[in-house]
Amino acid sequence: WTAGSCGIAVEALKKLLPPSSRILELGYLASELRGTITLTGDTDCGVPTLHDNFYEFIEVTDYENGNRDTLLLNQLQEQKQYYIIVTTPAGLYRYFMNDIVEVTGFYASTPCIRFVQKGKGVTSITGEKLSEQQLIAAVETMRHKLEIESDFYLALAYIEQARYELYLEPANGSVCDPQRMAQVVDQHLQELNVEYAGKRQSGRLNPLNVCILKPGTKQVFKTHCLNKGQRESQFKTLLIQYHADCDFPFARHCITGDLSNSND
Numbered sequence: 001w002t003a004g005s006c007g008i009a010v011e012a013l014k015k016l017l018p019p020s021s022r023i024l025e026l027g028y029l030a031s032e033l034r035g036t037i038t039l040t041g042d043t044d045c046g047v048p049t050l051h052d053n054f055y056e057f058i059e060v061t062d063y064e065n066g067n068r069d070t071l072l073l074n075q076l077q078e079q080k081q082y083y084i085i086v087t088t089p090a091g092l093y094r095y096f097m098n099d100i101v102e103v104t105g106f107y108a109s110t111p112c113i114r115f116v117q118k119g120k121g122v123t124s125i126t127g128e129k130l131s132e133q134q135l136i137a138a139v140e141t142m143r144h145k146l147e148i149e150s151d152f153y154l155a156l157a158y159i160e161q162a163r164y165e166l167y168l169e170p171a172n173g174s175v176c177d178p179q180r181m182a183q184v185v186d187q188h189l190q191e192l193n194v195e196y197a198g199k200r201q202s203g204r205l206n207p208l209n210v211c212i213l214k215p216g217t218k219q220v221f222k223t224h225c226l227n228k229g230q231r232e233s234q235f236k237t238l239l240i241q242y243h244a245d246c247d248f249p250f251a252r253h254c255i256t257g258d259l260s261n262s263n264d
Helices: 006-014 060-064 132-146 178-192 194-202 217-227
Strands: 036-038 046-048 054-059 081-087 095-107 110-118 152-158 163-169 209-213 240-242 254-256
Touching (some): 060 081, 132 163, 152 217, 163 178, 163 217, 178 194, 178 209
Antiparallel strands (some): 036 046, 046 110, 054 081, 081 095, 095 110, 152 163, 209 254
8 A cells, every 4th residue: 555654664675675666555545445446557546346345435525514415426426535335246245444545536427536545534623524635644744855764653632731742753863953853743733724824823822842763662652453353464453642641651762852731
């Protein structure tokens, strides 16, 4: 997979492969079904397997507003994002996948879709509705701008402190300035999310903070998740979640920058 949070691992993988290597998108695939077939090697989208499965969709904003009216494939619009519901030959009936997909274009009259993120990858401290997709875009912008190597980061929403904490483990001896990193990420999030910008400017959200993690934290975190029962072959985690939902002690693994216990 090359979309969603898997894109972070792909970027790290590319550095271990010859420059001529091609990485092909596997397609929208889950244990429940093969959702799409990738048509070309230079895209992360595919055509739905409409001869094998029945698809229904709810636009993201409609779903979050309580609307459960569904759309069919022929009703989808380009550049819009939807929750996906499937009915399969294996017996799943109107099964809510809790996945968000985006329509990237059309093959003939069939919409092509790509996986964006899990539906749970959205947090809101005071109405900003910050998504995993926005976090990834902001952090990747920061990494390229400040030339920081990292293949592991995760943000937690601290409701009581009205603050986001971004935990990041640098790689290859990258020199990090947590304050500058936080400024760049925070600014880009404001550019991507008008509600986040409004809450920051009004003071309802405190500035985002960056915590630099000790070397090896990624592996410790992975072991922690596997010990709780997550399967290694399907290891994945939400890159943005509420502090109350995460039982990994990130604060113990910080070199600098942890404000998680502060009300400032």
